[in-house]
Amino acid sequence: xxxxxxxxxxxxxxxxxxxxxxxxxxxxxxxxxxxxxxxxxxxxxxxxxxxxxxxxxxxxxxxxxxxxxxxxxxxxxxxxxxxxxxxxxxxxxxxxxxxxxxxxxxxxxxxxxxxxxxxxxxxxxxxxxxxxxxxxxxxxxxxxxxxxxxxxxxxxxxxxxxxxxxxxxxxxxxxxxxxxxxxxxxxxxxxxxxxxxxxxxxxxxxxxxxxxxxxxxxxxxxxxxxxxxxxxxxxxxxxxxxxxxxxxxxxxxxxxxxxxxxxxxx
Amino acid sequence: xxxxxxxxxxxxxxxxxxxxxxxxxxxxxxxxxxxxxxxxxxxxxxxxxxxxxxxxxxxxxxxxxxxxxxxxxxxxxxxxxxxxxxxxxxxxxxxxxxxxxxxxxxxxxxxxxxxxxxxxxxxxxxxxxxxxxxxxxxxxxxxxxxxxxxxxxxxxxxxxxxxxxxxxxxxxxxxxxxxxxxxxxxxxxxxxxxxxxxxxxxxxxxxxxxxxxxxxxxxxxxxxxxxxxxxxxxxxxxxxxxxxxxxxxxxxxxxxxxxxxxxxxxxxxxxxxxxxxxxxxxxxxxxxxxxxxxxxxxxxxxxxxxxxxxxxxxxxxxxxxxxxxxxxxxxxxxxxxxxxxxxxxxxxxxxxxxxxxxxxxxxxxxxxxxxxxxxxxxxxxxxxxxxxxxxxxxxxxxxxxxxxxxxxxxxxxxxxxxxxxxxxxxxxxxxxxxxxxxxxxxxxx
Numbered sequence: 001x002x003x004x005x006x007x008x009x010x011x012x013x014x015x016x017x018x019x020x021x022x023x024x025x026x027x028x029x030x031x032x033x034x035x036x037x038x039x040x041x042x043x044x045x046x047x048x049x050x051x052x053x054x055x056x057x058x059x060x061x062x063x064x065x066x067x068x069x070x071x072x073x074x075x076x077x078x079x080x081x082x083x084x085x086x087x088x089x090x091x092x093x094x095x096x097x098x099x100x101x102x103x104x105x106x107x108x109x110x111x112x113x114x115x116x117x118x119x120x121x122x123x124x125x126x127x128x129x130x131x132x133x134x135x136x137x138x139x140x141x142x143x144x145x146x147x148x149x150x151x152x153x154x155x156x157x158x159x160x161x162x163x164x165x166x167x168x169x170x171x172x173x174x175x176x177x178x179x180x181x182x183x184x185x186x187x188x189x190x191x192x193x194x195x196x197x198x199x200x201x202x203x204x205x206x207x208x209x210x211x212x213x214x215x216x217x218x219x220x221x222x223x224x225x226x227x228x229x230x231x232x233x234x235x236x237x238x239x240x241x242x243x244x245x246x247x248x249x250x251x252x253x254x255x256x257x258x259x260x261x262x263x264x265x266x
Numbered sequence: 267x268x269x270x271x272x273x274x275x276x277x278x279x280x281x282x283x284x285x286x287x288x289x290x291x292x293x294x295x296x297x298x299x300x301x302x303x304x305x306x307x308x309x310x311x312x313x314x315x316x317x318x319x320x321x322x323x324x325x326x327x328x329x330x331x332x333x334x335x336x337x338x339x340x341x342x343x344x345x346x347x348x349x350x351x352x353x354x355x356x357x358x359x360x361x362x363x364x365x366x367x368x369x370x371x372x373x374x375x376x377x378x379x380x381x382x383x384x385x386x387x388x389x390x391x392x393x394x395x396x397x398x399x400x401x402x403x404x405x406x407x408x409x410x411x412x413x414x415x416x417x418x419x420x421x422x423x424x425x426x427x428x429x430x431x432x433x434x435x436x437x438x439x440x441x442x443x444x445x446x447x448x449x450x451x452x453x454x455x456x457x458x459x460x461x462x463x464x465x466x467x468x469x470x471x472x473x474x475x476x477x478x479x480x481x482x483x484x485x486x487x488x489x490x491x492x493x494x495x496x497x498x499x500x501x502x503x504x505x506x507x508x509x510x511x512x513x514x515x516x517x518x519x520x521x522x523x524x525x526x527x528x529x530x531x532x533x534x535x536x537x538x539x540x541x542x543x544x545x546x547x548x549x550x551x552x553x554x555x556x557x558x559x560x561x562x563x564x565x566x567x568x569x570x571x572x573x574x575x576x577x578x579x580x581x582x583x584x585x586x587x588x589x590x591x592x593x594x595x596x597x598x599x600x601x602x603x604x605x606x607x608x609x610x611x612x613x614x615x616x617x618x619x620x621x622x623x624x625x626x627x628x629x630x631x632x633x634x635x636x637x638x639x640x641x642x643x644x645x646x647x648x649x650x651x652x653x654x655x656x657x658x659x660x661x662x663x664x665x666x667x668x669x670x671x672x673x674x675x676x677x678x679x680x681x682x683x684x685x686x687x688x689x690x691x692x693x694x695x696x697x698x699x700x701x702x703x704x705x706x707x708x709x710x711x
Contacts, residue, residue, distance in 0.1 A: 050645060052644075052645065052647075056674075058647075058672075058674065058675050059675060080305075081675075082675035082676055082710065083307045083308070083309070083676060083710035083711050084309075084672075084675070084676065084678060084708075084710040086305060086307050086710075087305065087307075087335075098515075099515050099560060099561070099562060100560070101515050101560045102560070108429070108430045109404065109430055110402050110404040110434060111404040113407075113409075114407070114517070114558045114559075114560060114565050114567075115565060115601060116560065116562070116563045116564055116565050116601050116602065116603040117560055117562065117563065117603075118563075118603060119563060119603065122603065122607065123607075123645075123646075125646065126642070126645040126646030126647065127645075128645075231645075233645055251392065251393050251445075256393075256443065256445075256450060260343075260390065261305075261335070264304075264337055
């Protein structure tokens with residue numbers, strides 16, 4: 001909690017500084033985004049709407065559990081719809097240092113199966129989000145990017161900060177991105193709009209944050225759209241009933257509990 | 267002694283009926299009390315297949331599987347699922363004599379089946395869990411190659427041509443899971459002597475190779491393959507434990523269990539002047555270890571098991587008889603998220619029977635390899651998959667290419683082929699004339 005308050009104060013201080021000084025050092029801006037306050041434990045419903053270039057639509061719904069621990073981020077996704085994938089569970093343990101681990105529970109097999117940790121550039125369950133996007137939570141890992149920008153820009157009657165990143169050689173391949181340009185909300189430190197290019201530098205994806213909510217002191221993007229500019233496919237993600245849970249039952253984020261299915265959100 | 271045993275059986279029957287009644291009562295009363303299931307899923311599938319050799323329609327099967335799940339208070343959950351099948355084909359729905367009296371399908375006509383697939387109540391408190399009811403115990407880390415994964419009986423009416431492999435059959439029993447510091451202990455008891463289901467005589471995947479039939483004619487059984495009566499619930503129970511712990515980015519497990527063998531032995535019985543062939547499933551023990559580990563974009567898996575008392579058929583003076591031998595099983599596997607979004611699963615397994623005086627009816631050592639390659643396309647709306655399973659010792663194999671199209675959120679269409687190659691007496695080659703192309707449509711809601 002102390003960490004959350006400190007980080008929130010820093011974010012407010014940062015916003016005040018921006019208001020006074022206009023442009024900021026890109027590295028400082030990136031660092032503040034990376035340190036953006038998050039809740040230690042978070043549970044909610046996740047709704048995906050997948051739409052192809054012809055307008056054909058598919059939907060996915062899942063219950064998401066997320067815990068930011070000292071040395072690891074744990075993420076469990078329990079699908080609740082459509083019926084064909086209901087009760088399918090996915091769990092990842094992303095270690096800050098060391099290899100990541102993932103597990104999948106398919107109800108038909110009655111078994112929790114260790115699966116290879118996905119590359120950050122692999123796409124998640126037919127959506128336009130990569131595993132890296134899911135892990136990243138709209139922060140830019142400082143070791144992955146060389147940052148430029150930091151200038152003020154007017155966007156729909158709002159003063160936002162621009163930030164650009166060029167992926168390091170090591171990160172380019174695993175992320176599947178060569179660069180990004182983003183417009184950052186100085187108050188929430190969330191990118192309002194984000195464009196990625198692919199490894200060849202061609203425009204690849206546009207991300208738009210459509211709704212942000214402050215939940216227990218931390219800003220969360222609760223509705224956002226990801227569009228693949230090369231295929232025309234779009235994914236709209238909406239988080240509902242999000243609640244923070246500092247006393248989260250962490251045993252639910254272990255492989256042995258994945259077959260239990262989605263936790264009761266009450 | 268007979269009286270005592272009789273009383274014990276009667277008592278056990280009463281306990282068993284009471285347990286069944288308690289589960290059904292709990293789930294039904296929960297439903298009546300207005301506690302709606304939090305999840306109701308129904309899957310309807312139709313499979314149509316044509317043999318490439320004869321061009322006959324060899325598969326025409328409709329399957330309906332409704333399932334409901336309840337949250338029944340703090341830590342309690344319930345699950346009930348049914349399996350309804352109708353088949354108008356020569357592949358058939360498999361034997362029913364393999365089922366114990368308590369697990370017999372409610373409807374078991376040659377072309378139609380209705381059975382309780384699962385019915386279980388579970389309670390979880392912290393890291394401890396207890397589950398009672400009709401359930402499976404899916405142990406082991408390899409896929410389809412059964413090294414330590416021999417607790418559950420399986421369906422073999424489609425040979426190995428199934429989506430989920432093995433296709434487990436749930437049994438009545440009790441399972442517990444307990445976390446003891448870094449160790450996890452699983453215990454399981456199946457008080458239900460149901461054994462693996464086979465294809466009936468004359469059905470498309472009735473075993474034909476001499477290694478399985480031992481040269482015996484299985485005709486004259488009215489098309490039904492007989493299994494020894496399965497009503498000794500306690501004597502033929504399966505009991506076991508698994509103890510595991512995490513080691514770095516891997517997990518190591520040690521397990522042991524005792525119960526009816528998953529590989530039947532044949533017995534000749536003379537009723538009057540007519541000899542009859544029966545499948546028997548004597549009990550045996552298994553001790554095994556399994557290990558899996560994440561290594562970047564790969565997962566490595568390994569298992570080994572020893573069965574000291576595997577029941578097996580041998581030929582003595584040109585007569586088929588049974589004996590027990592040691593049996594070693596071992597397997598290695600790797601999953602790899604290869605570049606370009608391709609997923610590869612490769613496995614190698616060996617099955618060795620120790621030497622003895624009499625000749626074995628099966629080869630002393632079998633070596634099996636499997637390879638599966640798959641890739642999703644167009645936002646996972648399409649999936650291409652090809653699977654190859656082969657015997658490196660016999661030189662025969664099967665290949666299963668398929669394309670899966672997700673037409674919308676509830677409708678999936680699959681087109682595929684089950685192709686067998688090799689000699690008539692090989693474990694895969696025996697079905698080389700049964701190769702088929704097939705289509706499947708599945709609706710879920």
